[in-house]
Amino acid sequence: MNKLDMRAVAASATASAALLEHALEQGGHPPEKTERILFHLSRYLRAAGIARLLTEVDRDAFRLCLQHSAEARRQLLQWAIGARRPFNRFTATGHHGPLCDALAVGADELARDIVRLSSDTPVKAYEHEEDFLYARLLGLLALDADAAPGRAEPLLDALEHVLEGQEAPRLAMGRALVARKQDAFDAALDDLLTEHASRHDAMARIMSAEDECSLTERYVSVEGLALLRLAQRRGLAVQTEYIFLPSLARAPW
DSSP states (O other): OOHHHHHHHHHHHHHHHHHHHHHHHHOOOOHHHHHHHHHHHHHHHHHHHHHHHHHHOOHHHHHHHHHHHHHHHHHHHHHHHHTTOOOOTTTOTTOOHHHHHHHHTTOHHHHHHHHHHSOSSOOTTTSOHHHHHHHHHHHHHHTTOTTSTTSHHHHHHHHHHHTTTOOOHHHHHHHHHHHTOHHHHHHHHHHHHHHHHHHHHHHHTTSOTTOHHHHHHTTOOHHHHHHHHHHHHTTOOOOSOBTTBOGGGSOOO
16 A cells, blocks of 8 residues: 555545544434444544554654553443443453553553443343454553463463464464563464465455455554563563564554
8 A cells, every 4th residue: 555545544434534533422322322433433543543643753652542442442441331231242342452552652541440340241143252252362461461370371271271282473472471472482483474465465455445354453463562561571572673563553662
């Protein structure tokens, strides 16, 4: 995608986020619509942040957008709990994007809030168990709670079972971070970034030009940025530059 196209994506995502924020301020929506607004607000804020990073090299705007995305997720979960809403397709734990947003920009307390407000059981029919288990593992690492005996291993074992024994990159990454093993982390990250490229190249052939979220996440992996942050917090070394993980986008350590 050329620079002019990405500028259009930045403008479109920003406008979409503004419309959702205005709708939220108006209030009076049915519960599911309020949840839908906050869910998509987070996605458009992330897209706007990435697009501005790519076109304007604006690190501050990128970080602010990702922080606001995570705040929208926290607001969604707080609202849903306050309204006694059951966890559903919008509030399912497997939607780990906003958690990664918070971790990627170094908003650790915000990340912890999201984890504490999230469900500890998957939402049937709306959530893949693999996504749920991976998000729970990220949450455990965000809380630095994996050191407690019996916390991380059951999640890793369950994820391995769901994957039917396949050594998927996310499983390998989880094991590497829990064990704090440098070589395993380096290999898992390389595999994750390769998978990221393949997945988004395939998506690019079928998605529409209006899909701002997919268009931007093809070029910057916020999940990868979050994993770098977790790795650093756990004493692992990270390189200055990786494909899809520009140093400009990384939170200061």
